[in-house]
Amino acid sequence: LSVKDSYRAQKLENRSAMLTSAVKQYRQAKAEIAACLTEDQVKLLKIQSGYETKFGCPVIDVSLNDTLKLLMRRRDLKETEEMVKKFKVPERRLWWLKVTTFAEIGDWIELEKL
Amino acid sequence: MAHLSAGKINFSLLRELARKDIVSLLEKFSGTKAIFWDEQLTGPIGLVAEYSFLKELDVVKMFQLKPGRLPSISVKNTLFITRPEVELMDCIADNLHNEENQGYSASKEYQLIFVSRRSAVCEQRLKDKGVYGTLTNIDELPIDFFPLDNDVISMELDNIFKDLYVDCETSPLHQIAHGLMSLQSLYGIFPNVVGKGRYARNVFELMTRMRRDIGVDCDPPMSPLFDTLMIIDRTVDLITPVVTQLTYEGLIDEFYGIKHNTAKLPGEKFQASSPGAQSPRADDSSVKSVVLNSAEELYADLRDKNFSAVGTALSRKAKAISAQYEERHEAKTVSELKQFVAKLPQMQATKQSLALHTSVAELIKEITISEDFQEALQVEQDLLNGIDTDKVCPYIEDFICKQEPLTKILRLICLQSAANSGLKPRVLEHYKREIIHAYGFQHMITLHNLEACGLLRLQQSNRPFTVIRRALNLTVDDVNEITPTDISYVHSIYAPLSVRLIQWAAKPGWKQISDVLNLIPGHLVQETQPISIDLRRNSKNNVHSSIEETKVTLVFFLGGCTYAEISALRFLSKREDAPTDYLIATTNIINGESFLTSLSETLTNSL
Numbered sequence: 086l087s088v089k090d091s092y093r094a095q096k097l098e099n100r101s102a103m104l105t106s107a108v109k110q111y112r113q114a115k116a117e118i119a120a121c122l123t124e125d126q127v128k129l130l131k132i133q134s135g136y137e138t139k140f141g142c143p144v145i146d147v148s149l150n151d152t153l154k155l156l157m158r159r160r161d162l163k164e165t166e167e168m169v170k171k172f173k174v175p176e177r178r179l180w181w182l183k184v185t186t187f188a189e190i191g192d193w194i195e196l197e198k199l
Numbered sequence: 200m201a202h203l204s205a206g207k208i209n210f211s212l213l214r215e216l217a218r219k220d221i222v223s224l225l226e227k228f229s230g231t232k233a234i235f236w237d238e239q240l241t242g243p244i245g246l247v248a249e250y251s252f253l254k255e256l257d258v259v260k261m262f263q264l265k266p267g268r269l270p271s272i273s274v275k276n277t278l279f280i281t282r283p284e285v286e287l288m289d290c291i292a293d294n295l296h297n298e299e300n301q302g303y304s305a306s307k308e309y310q311l312i313f314v315s316r317r318s319a320v321c322e323q324r325l326k327d328k329g330v331y332g333t334l335t336n337i338d339e340l341p342i343d344f345f346p347l348d349n350d351v352i353s354m355e356l357d358n359i360f361k362d363l364y365v366d367c368e369t370s371p372l373h374q375i376a377h378g379l380m381s382l383q384s385l386y387g388i389f390p391n392v393v394g395k396g397r398y399a400r401n402v403f404e405l406m407t408r409m410r411r412d413i414g415v416d417c418d419p420p421m422s423p424l425f426d427t428l429m430i431i432d433r434t435v436d437l438i439t440p441v442v443t444q445l446t447y448e449g450l451i452d453e454f455y456g457i458k459h460n461t462a463k464l465p466g467e468k469f470q471a472s473s474p475g476a477q478s479p480r481a482d483d484s485s486v487k488s489v490v491l492n493s494a495e496e497l498y499a500d501l502r503d504k505n506f507s508a509v510g511t512a513l514s515r516k517a518k519a520i521s522a523q524y525e526e527r528h529e530a531k532t533v534s535e536l537k538q539f540v541a542k543l544p545q546m547q548a549t550k551q552s553l554a555l556h557t558s559v560a561e562l563i564k565e566i567t568i569s570e571d572f573q574e575a576l577q578v579e580q581d582l583l584n585g586i587d588t589d590k591v592c593p594y595i596e597d598f599i600c601k602q603e604p605l606t607k608i609l610r611l612i613c614l615q616s617a618a619n620s621g622l623k624p625r626v627l628e629h630y631k632r633e634i635i636h637a638y639g640f641q642h643m644i645t646l647h648n649l650e651a652c653g654l655l656r657l658q659q660s661n662r663p664f665t666v667i668r669r670a671l672n673l674t675v676d677d678v679n680e681i682t683p684t685d686i687s688y689v690h691s692i693y694a695p696l697s698v699r700l701i702q703w704a705a706k707p708g709w710k711q712i713s714d715v716l717n718l719i720p721g722h723l724v725q726e727t728q729p730i731s732i733d734l735r736r737n738s739k740n741n742v743h744s745s746i747e748e749t750k751v752t753l754v755f756f757l758g759g760c761t762y763a764e765i766s767a768l769r770f771l772s773k774r775e776d777a778p779t780d781y782l783i784a785t786t787n788i789i790n791g792e793s794f795l796t797s798l799s800e801t802l803t804n805s806l
Contacts, residue, residue, distance in 0.1 A: 118628045119643070126640040148639040150600075177593075178633065181600035 101127050125149075125172060132168070149174075150182060157186040202494035206349030207751050207780050208424050212385055213352060217247040217342045224340055225256040228310060230275030233260040235294070237281035240314055242459040243355040244280075246345045266293040268301075278310045280340065283318035292328035299333070308335040315341050315374060343378030344784060347460055348492050350772075351765060351783045354378055355459065359786045360433060360758045361797050363398060364652035372398060375757065375786065376405035379428070382753070382784070383410075387423035388730050389753070393704060396432020396721035398757055403430065403724050410728075423730065426750035426779065429701060433758025435719055436696040437654055438617045440794045441610040442583070443576060444763035445691050447509050448491070448502035450563050452762050452790050462489050464562065489555065497552045503766035505680040505688045506567060509560050513553065520550055571603075578611060583674055583693050585665060588619035591629050599633045605642065606799075608634065610791045613654040620665070621658035641802040648798045653720075663718035670715045671699045686767035698767040701754055705778045750779040759789035 104127050111120035133144045133152060140159070144152065149172055156165045169179060187196040203211035225232065234253070236244075241263075250261070260272055264281060266289075279294075281287045295309065313321070317339045325331040344352040354375070362368045379402070383389060388410075392403055410418075433440070444453055455462050466487040493499035497516060501509055523546055530536045566572055578594045581587070595611050612630050616622050622630075631646055649655040668674060673694050675687040686702070687694035700719075703712055709725070716723060754768060760783065768781040789797075 118624075118631055119647070122631060122635050122640070122643065126635075129640075146639070146641075149636040150602075151639075172636070174636070177596060178600055178636075181597070185600075 101130055104130075128171070132171075150178070153179075153182055154186045157183065158190055160192075202492060203346050203349050205493070206782065208386060208782055210346040210349055210352055210782075213344055213346045214247050216385065217345070218252070220340055220342060221248050221253075222256060224312065224338060225253075225258070227338070228276040228278070228308065228336070230257065231273075232256075232258045232276040232278055233262065233272050233274045234258055234278045234280055235262050235264045235269070237264050237284075237287055237314075239282060239357070240280060243345045244314075244342075246347070246459055247342070264290055264294075266290045268297045269294050275306065276308050276310055278312060280312045280314060283313045283316065283321045285321060285324050288321045288324040289328070292325060292330045295330040295333050296328075309333055310336045310338065313337070313339045315339065315343050316377065318370075341377075341381070343374065343381055345459075347788075350769065350781075351785070353784070353788060354786045356786045357793075358797055360652070360789075360794070361648070363758060364434065365648045365798065369398075369401070371786075372401055372405060376402050376409060379406055379755065379784075380409050384419045386425055387419055387421045388728050389425050389428035390423050390728060390730055391427040392430070392724060392726045392728060393427060393709070394430030394432070394724035395700065395716065395719065396430070396435040396757065398721075399430040399432045399724050400722040402757065403726060407728075418731065424751065425753045425782075427752045429704065429752055429754045430724065431697050431701065431754060431756050432721055433756065433760075434653060435700065435721060438583075438614060438693075439690075439695040439697055439764060440759070440761055440789055441613045441617075441654075441791045442690050442693060442763075443579060444689065444761055444790060445505055446502070446689050446763050446766045447504055447506055447560070447563075448766065449689070449762040449790070450506055450567070451491070451559065452788075453792065454563060454566055456790075456793070457491060457762070457788070460490055460492050462491055463487070464489060464559065489559070495552050497549060497556060501556060502762075503689075503769050505683065505691065506560075506563065508681045509556075510564075511681065513557055513560060516549070516553055517557075520546060520553065575607065575611070579614060580692050582611070582615050582618050585618060585668070588615050589623065589626070591626050595630070596633065599637050602637065605634070605638050606792050606795045609645075609649065609795050613649065613795075616655050618664060619658065620662040621656045623658050627655065627657060642799075644800040644802060645798065648800065649795075652798065654798070667696070667715055667718055670712065671696065671703070673699060683770065686770055688770075689763040689767045695761075695764050695767055697756070697760070698764055698771070701752075701768065701781070702771055705752070749777065751782060752779045753782050753784055756783070756785040759787045759794065760785045761790055762788065 104123055108120050108123045108127070111117075111123060129149055129152070130145065133146070136144045136152075136155075140155075144155065147155075149168075153165060153168060153174070156162075156168065168174075174182075184196065187193075203209075203214060253261070259274055262270065264279060264287065269277070279291050281291070291311065298309075311325075311334050317337060322331065322337065325334070343354055345355055346352050356371065356374075359371050362371050383406075392406075394400070394403060444450060448457070451457060451462050455464050464487050466485045491498055491502070493502075500516075501512055504512060523542070527536075527539050530539050574594070575598075578592065582592070592611070592615060595608060595615070598608055598611070612622075616627075634642060634646065646655070671694075673687075673696060674692055675685060675694060676692070678685065678687050678691060680688055680691060685694065686698050689695065700709075700716075703709060709716060709723075756764070765783055768783060771777060772780045
């Protein structure tokens with residue numbers, strides 16, 4: 086399976102390419118959910134590598150939720166909104182993420198808004 | 200080790216046989232020996248042969264097998280004792296290459312020993328690596344079953360479920376059949392073989408073929424000790440392994456893990472309370488190893504109880520002990536005093552194990568009364584009762600958002616999948632997305648594995664589990680946890696499906712529930728093995744000579760069983776109207792945690 090191979094890949098470009106081919110294989114095997122999730126991952130990796138250069142800290146390969154938390158911790162609420170839209174994060178999860186993150190950084194004003 | 204022979208069937212024979220095999224194997228190589236162990240084997244082998252025993256056989260040093268240079272030791276024989284796995288061969292090849300580079304002395308001999316059987320694939324691998332010739336000898340140590348207690352034996356194969364059901368690798372079936380054959384050679388042919396599940400029939404067919412190959416004339420010349428062999432394939436019941444066990448032993452296993460009868464508990468609780476018990480070694484004073492088996496009378500009594508009954512049992516025992524101590528005031532004559540003194544060592548031992556188990560029970564109680572544990576248990580019981588199994592469970596969603604341990608989440612989702620006879624596509628998709636987004640994409644393969652073996656699946660048109668649950672009375676409302684009347688006490692409300700089937704097989708028989716059995720996947724096995732008439736007559740005579748003798752069934756769990764299942768079977772054996780006694784053989788002992796971990800594959804990042 087390409088998914089396993091992709092993790093052995095040393096370079097990000099290689100991994101993305103392999104994951105893209107995994108998406109194709111999943112589609113052929115009619116595994117729609119897996120294909121979608123893999124597609125999301127390719128998208129996420131690309132965005133993460135963008136953040137990595139922008140923020141100068143390692144972001145690649147952390148989960149989507151952790152990425153969102155990172156953005157909130159940086160109080161980058163606009164970017165967070167965009168990500169939420171891109172990955173269709175459900176209300177309930179977003180609420181949880183906001184509560185935990187705002188509590189963590191002690192942003193009581195934002196917390197109250199919820 | 201006297202406790203091993205206390206059971207209905209003497210399992211210490213297995214231990215003796217294993218020891219004999221080890222002796223005859225080691226005696227083949229004269230002179231001093233150093234053993235390099237496959238790490239996975241040290242635990243199981245330790246159950247039959249301790250280090251002092253090996254020392255008497257000229258074993259000077261023991262090491263763990265790992266790649267790289269071998270430590271320099273001056274022994275005549277270097278023994279590698281391993282399971283037949285290709286990766287381990289690579290490791291040995293690396294060891295041997297290193298030895299060669301150092302110009303090892305010609306007087307040294309290298310032996311390779313497979314447990315339990317040699318494999319052509321592994322030998323080919325050694326040839327490919329060019330070290331096959333370096334080995335003086337290749338041998339096998341045919342130990343399949345390790346006795347855990349007087350009623351439980353295990354093959355201690357931890358990855359078997361994944362091998363069989365995810366990778367569809369069927370070679371372990373041969374080892375299983377071999378193991379069951381060697382049981383037959385010790386305890387006589389099983390006259391009846393019944394079973395259910397995907398590989399149950401394959402195992403029986405392999406056994407039949409092996410018996411034919413050896414020749415029926417070579418059957419062990421004894422009347423059968425077991426009446427029935429019952430093969431229960433784990434896929435018959437995928438619910439029980441993911442449900443929380445609520446027996447004392449089950450909870451120790453859930454929280455701390457019991458491996459080869461030994462549990463490792465946090466040490467700080469014990470220093471004060473039981474100074475006499477084996478003091479923890481200086482290097483790891485934070486961990487206390489406790490050996491748990493029926494040799495300890497108190498533990499034998501507590502292990503199968505629902506945890507809520509353990510407290511009362513402990514305090515009753517404590518009262519009994521202090522009453523015994525009080526007797527000394529009443530002892531008037533010298534002979535009475537003597538009697539009292541004779542009982543002292545045993546009382547001392549009981550007191551010590553009382554202190555030990557009070558501490559263990561305290562540790563467990565701390566966890567079971569926590570809100571987290573209670574909440575998860577509530578969710579579990581709702582799912583078992585079929586409440587809202589159709590929808591995404593909000594509690595599970597919350598657990599994911601709280602980043603609770605992934606195995607906890609997976610257990611609940613697998614339970615929901617089983618209780619609902621498969622999840623709706625939308626629900627499964629939602630869970631998958633939540634998990635990947637919360638825990639990372641590297642868990643993709645784990646999810647795939649769970650689907651491959653049927654723990655996660657999509658809903659079919661009908662919902663057989665609801666029917667099975669009602670027909671077999673799997674969820675019981677008014678369970679008496681203190682003085683149980685039904686096996687459902689092991690999970691407080693849920694009776695393990697596997698054990699329910701075993702119970703029905705004995706009385707009134709599987710014919711009565713053939714509709715239900717048809718709903719459970721996998722073939723049914725109901726066979727008799729022909730035995731020569733003399734032996735059969737003998738066994739009949741035995742029954743007449745001692746009428747009280749009950750039948751004995753050996754239940755073999757293919758793919759692992761839990762401590763709760765063992766407790767439930769013990770409960771059935773102890774019942775007065777029990778139609779048969781049960782002894783348990785299993786490929787390995789599992790709990791939800793270890794079961795799902797064995798199916799997980801986390802990809803590590805090499806970026």
